[in-house]
Amino acid sequence: MTKYLEDFIIGETSTSPARTITETDVVLFAGLSGDVNPIHTDEEFCKKNSPFGTRIAHGMLGLSVVTGLSARIGDMAGSAIAFLGIEDWRFLNPIIAGDTVHLVVETTEARPTSKPGRGLVKRKLSLINQKGEVCQQGLFSVLVHAKSN
Secondary structure: OOOOHHHOOOOOEEEOOOEEOOHHHHHHHHHHHOOOOHHHHOHHHHHHHOOOOOOOOOHHHHHHHHHHHHHHHOOOOOOEEEEEEEEEEEEOOOOOOOOEEEEEEEEEEEEEOOOOOEEEEEEEEEEEOOOOOEEEEEEEEEEEEOOOO
16 A cells, blocks of 8 residues: 555554565576676585575675565555665675565654655665574665645
């Protein structure tokens, strides 16, 4: 359900559906981004040289999945005007092919801007794996429509 500025409540949380990160996701992201670092593409290298012992998904793949899971929540569909930025983004735990992740979103700020009919919504986004570990976390700022001018 679409929310407008006045509908966002500080401290309110939403949870996305889950999504499993696949081997195909990692391979396609390596091709798309051009990032073929062996930590993402070479299992034997990782067995010997990585603290994780296996290949891990690209951090930016995780961040891209965050945007998709956020869209699946659907609360800004039709009300978002512009994505303004990311603050304090942290990569806290690796994402490995086969991990199932979901997103928890908490509204931290919702205020009007100087231009009528618009507002700024800041939300803390946490990408969490099937073990309950936070893999990535930070703040997204979005310019949204208000119900009133």
